[in-house]
Amino acid sequence: ELKVEQNPLFLSMQEGKNYTIYCNYSTTSDRLYWYRQDPGKSLESLFVLLSNGAVKQEGRLMASLDTKARLSTLHITAAVHDLSATYFCAVDPGNQFYFGTGTSLTVIP
Amino acid sequence: DAGITQSPRHKVTETGTPVTLRCHQTENHRYMYWYRQDPGHGLRLIHYSYGVKDTDKGEVSDGYSVSRSKTEDFLLTLESATSSQTSVYFCASGSSDSSYEQYFGPGTRLTVT
Numbered sequence: 001e002l003k004v005e006q007n008p009l010f011l012s013m014q015e016g017k018n019y020t021i022y023c024n025y026s027t028t029s030d031r032l033y034w035y036r037q038d039p040g041k042s043l044e045s046l047f048v049l050l051s052n053g054a055v056k057q058e059g060r061l062m063a064s065l066d067t068k069a070r071l072s073t074l075h076i077t078a079a080v081h082d083l084s085a086t087y088f089c090a091v092d093p094g095n096q097f098y099f100g101t102g103t104s105l106t107v108i109p
Numbered sequence: 110d111a112g113i114t115q116s117p118r119h120k121v122t123e124t125g126t127p128v129t130l131r132c133h134q135t136e137n138h139r140y141m142y143w144y145r146q147d148p149g150h151g152l153r154l155i156h157y158s159y160g161v162k163d164t165d166k167g168e169v170s171d172g173y174s175v176s177r178s179k180t181e182d183f184l185l186t187l188e189s190a191t192s193s194q195t196s197v198y199f200c201a202s203g204s205s206d207s208s209y210e211q212y213f214g215p216g217t218r219l220t221v222t
Contacts, residue, residue, distance in 0.1 A: 004151075033210060042199065043152075043213040050208055088151060092209055095159065096142070096167060101151040 002027045004091055006100035013079050014108050021103045023072040023089035031092040032065050032072045036085045037102070043088065047074075079107045112136060113214040115200050121220045128187040130217050132200030140203045141183040142167075142211060143175060145196040152199065158183055190221045 003026040013019050023032070031050055035043040047056045049065035049072060056063050060083065062075045072089055086104045090097040112135035122128050132141065140159055144152040154167030156175040164175050172194060174186045183202075187194055197218050201211040 031209065035213075042215050043201075045210055045212065048208050048210050090152075090211075095165075096154050096157055097152075097211060098168075099144075099151040099153075101149065 002091075002093070002098050004089065004098050004100040006087075006089060006103050008103060009101065010104050010106075012106045012108060013076075015080055016078050018078065019076050021074040021076070021087055021105075023074070023100055025070050025072075025089075025091045025098070027070075027091070027093045027098075028067075029070075029091040029093040030067055033090045033092070033097070034063050034072070034074055035088045035090065037088065038085050046087075076105075081107045081109060083107050113200060113202055113212055115198075115214040115217050117217060118215065119218045121222060122190050123222055124191060125189050128190050128219065130185045130198055130200075130219070132183045132185070132202075132214055134181055134183075134200075134202040134212075134214075136202060136204075136212070137180060138202035138204045138212075139180075140209070140211075141177065142201040142203075143173070143183065143185045144199045144201065145169065145194075146199060146216075147196050155185065155198075187219075190219075192221050195219060195221045 005024045007022045034046040047063040052067040054065045086102045090099045142157040143155040153169045158164045158177040200214040203211040
């Protein structure tokens with residue numbers, strides 16, 4: 001059974017602090033995606049990582065992919081309240097996505 | 110943003126009734142997907158399509174069927190709704206041209222009483 005595990009599931013952090021969300025998966029995949037979801041809303045694409053060693057940055061978020069370790073990280077730098085949301089990773093080993101259960105992030109002023 | 114709409118956005122129905130949810134995309138994407146989202150489970154794939162009339166089952170397909178007669182439309186049918194199918198349903202579409210990235214619709218909140 002393919003598993004995609006995110007850690008932590010819940011994260012409460014102060015504004016200005018740094019933190020990393022981890023996404024481990026149990027199958028071979030060269031494609032990994034990060035999404036953001038605000039409460040009651042749809043999913044918004046953040047990053048598309050397509051190869052081992054891929055790193056992408058947008059604002060205070062940076063995502064990386066290590067396909068050998070089957071691990072992706074989403075690093076948050078100097079968090080601000082607007083980053084409060086649920087973050088999902090998804091792997092695509094073939095013809096469908098498998099999502100993690102999400103990390104609910106709350107940034108406290 | 111990809112143009113993906115879902116209808117209806119909210120629906121309340123009774124156990125045992127058939128329900129059809131519609132997904133419409135204007136991006137000419139080859140691939141379309143139906144997911145359900147439940148607390149503690151993230152998103153789980155119900156069915157997907159890789160072209161007109163080409164569909165396949167996902168992780169949680171029991172009790173659901175789909176049809177795709179046109180590139181832009183993907184229908185999800187609950188033949189006889191059950192309370193366990195109360196959920197938020199998301200449609201998504203994508204193509205190989207965009208690295209198979211999936212673009213999501215706004216969601217349909219379905220309540221089965």
